[in-house]
Amino acid sequence: MRHSKKIQLSLCVALLIAAAACRGNTGGTTGTAGTTGTAAVRVTDVTLGRSLGGDKAITDRTETFKPTDTFYASVTTEGAATSATLRAKWLFEDGQLVDESTRTIAPNNLERTEFHVSKTDGWPAGKYKVEVFLNDQSAGTKTFEVR
Amino acid sequence: MGIFDGFGKKKDEKPRADFSNVQSGSSTTSAVPPAAGPGPDFRPTGTTGTEQSYTVVAGDSLSKIAKRFYGDANKWPRIHEANRDQIKNPDLIHPGQKLRIPGA
Numbered sequence: 001m002r003h004s005k006k007i008q009l010s011l012c013v014a015l016l017i018a019a020a021a022c023r024g025n026t027g028g029t030t031g032t033a034g035t036t037g038t039a040a041v042r043v044t045d046v047t048l049g050r051s052l053g054g055d056k057a058i059t060d061r062t063e064t065f066k067p068t069d070t071f072y073a074s075v076t077t078e079g080a081a082t083s084a085t086l087r088a089k090w091l092f093e094d095g096q097l098v099d100e101s102t103r104t105i106a107p108n109n110l111e112r113t114e115f116h117v118s119k120t121d122g123w124p125a126g127k128y129k130v131e132v133f134l135n136d137q138s139a140g141t142k143t144f145e146v147r
Numbered sequence: 148m149g150i151f152d153g154f155g156k157k158k159d160e161k162p163r164a165d166f167s168n169v170q171s172g173s174s175t176t177s178a179v180p181p182a183a184g185p186g187p188d189f190r191p192t193g194t195t196g197t198e199q200s201y202t203v204v205a206g207d208s209l210s211k212i213a214k215r216f217y218g219d220a221n222k223w224p225r226i227h228e229a230n231r232d233q234i235k236n237p238d239l240i241h242p243g244q245k246l247r248i249p250g251a
Contacts, residue, residue: 056176083180088173098166101200105177113175124164 041079041107043139046132048073056112063144067122073130074114077107087133088115093126172199203244209237216248
């Protein structure tokens with residue numbers, strides 16, 4: 001009996017130590033995502049379309065494409081940083097990778113970055129998705145279709 | 148029918164689409180960070196970068212790709228330079244390799 005009380009006491013002490021350690025970790029996390037100078041940058045919009053203007057904004061917005069179209073994704077970012085990384089991951093149907101492109105930028109307030117993909121022999125019909133990452137954190141997803 | 152036919156596959160699984168010949172690119176209104184070193188960046192803000200990427204398909208050569216992107220096959224060393232990390236021999240590129248194509 002005395003032996004089982006000792007075990008219970010040891011467990012309680014271990015739990016208290018673990019709880020204190022958890023509180024310490026929470027207090028130390030500041031949400032800077034580990035990259036200096038990029039905390040202020042954020043993705044505010046992702047738009048899709050068939051063509052692009054000189055300001056990298058979509059001029060012909062659509063979420064339904066033809067097999068011969070080029071897919072354009074225009075990513076709007078706000079905030080300033082000496083370096084930030086944008087990545088566009090294009091996926092087909094059940095997650096088959098179509099393409100993945102990365103671009104490093106040094107944004108200064110409002111900026112637009114476009115990613116595009118084309119396929120000379122035409123896109124297979126079906127549902128597609130583009131997921132945009134900012135510094136490896138998912139920042140937005142758009143789904144679209146080829147008919 | 149072989150003994151492994153259908154093994155590990157769902158009954159209605161569709162054949163996977165071929166995306167090996169997809170061409171992609173990107174550009175931005177943002178300045179591009181300096182490649183390395185803490186030196187000052189004299190580039191004006193608003194510079195438009197136009198690097199693209201290209202996946203090599205069977206029958207490609209660097210000069211063929213240079214002709215496609217720059218309209219001049221003799222500009223292949225530019226692509227070679229940008230991909231030194233993965234192209235040791237410029238006469239030897241492989242289907243599926245993803246190359247960086249610097250702006251013209």
